[in-house]
Amino acid sequence: MKMGKIKQPDLVNYVIHAFTAGNSDFWLYEYGVLEKIKKTFGEIDYISHPIDFQKFTSYYNKEMGENVKIEARMISFKNLGSPSFLPYAKKITNELEKEISIDGNRKVNLDVGYIHHTQFVLASTKHWGNRIYLGNGIYAEITLMYMFGEWQHHDYSYENFKDKEYKDILEEIRSNYMIKRRHI
Template sequence: MGKIKDIDRVNYVIHFFSAGDTDYWLYHENVLDELKKHFGEIDYISDELDFQKYTYYYNMEMGQNVKIKARMISFKNLYSPGFLADAKTITNSLEAKYAVDGKRKINLDIGYIHHMQFVLASTKPWGNRIYLSKGIYAEITLMYVYEQWKAFDHSYQNFKDKEYQDILTEIRNMYLEKRRKWLSGRK
C-alpha cells in the first residue's frame, strides 16, 4: 500500500481576456482588486496578448467589432491543487458580475502551474477532463517535459503558441523559487 503524502502546492494563474482594452477592466472596473480579494497578492501580469488571432468564438458574446485581448496573471501565494473547483466557481461569479445583459465582458480562465504541468479548470465535460466537484472539471493542458512545454491535441491553440509558453515558463520559474522556499519551510 502506498503511503499518502502531503500534497504539493501549486501556483494559480488566470488567463484573463476581454473585448478591447484589458487595462480598462483590470484597473478602471477594479477586476484586479476583486481577484486580489479572493486569491491574494499578484506577482505577475503579462503584457497584453492578441487572443483573437486564435479564435473568433468569443466575439459572438463580447462583440463582433471588437478586438479581444488577453493577459496572464499569476498569484504570489501557493495553494492546494484541490482548491481548483472553488477557484473556478469564484471566477465564474466574477464573470457574471461584470456581464451586461447576460453576456460576458470578461473571461477568467483559472488554472495552476505545477512543476510538471499546466492545468485549467472548465465547466464543460470532455474525454480528457476529470471531474473535481461543484460542476467543475480539470484538464492537463500542457506538460513540462525535458525543459519545455508539451501540448496535446486537445490543448487550446493559444497555449500551444511559443508566446504563451514563454510566459508560462516565466511564471513556472517564479513558482519553482516559491515552491523551494515552501518546501524548505516544512522541514
C-alpha cells in the same frame, strides 16, 4: 513491493488567463477586476503583456462584441495554494464573470488554473474525454505538461496554449513558482 503512502500534494501556483472585450488595461485596472480577483487569490506577482487572443479564435466575438478586439493577459499570484482549491476557484471566477457582465454578456472571461512543476492545469465546467471530474460541476484538464525542459502541448490543448508566446509566459511564471517552492 510496498503500498504507496497517502501524502499531501505539492502546493501550486494559481494562474488566471483573463481575456477582455477591448483594452485589457481598462477592464483589469480601471474597471477594478484585478482588485476583485485579489480578494480571493491574494497578491498578484505577475501580469503578462497584452496578447492578441483573436489570432487563435473568434468564438467569443458573438458574446463580447463582433467588432471588438479581444486581449488576453496571464495573471499569477504570489501565494501558493492547494490543487484541491481548483473547483472552488472556478466557481468564484464564474461568479465574478457574471457580476461584471453587461446585459448578460461577459466582457471579461476568467479561466483559472494552476502551474505545478510538471503541468499546467485549467478548470472547466464542460466535460470532455480529456477532463477529469473534480466535483461541484467542475472538471480539470492537463493543458500542458512540462517535459525535457519545456512546455509540451497535447492534441486537445487550446490553440493559444500551443503558441510559443503563451508557453514563454508560462515558462516565466513556472520559473517564479520554482523559486517560491524552495521557500516553503
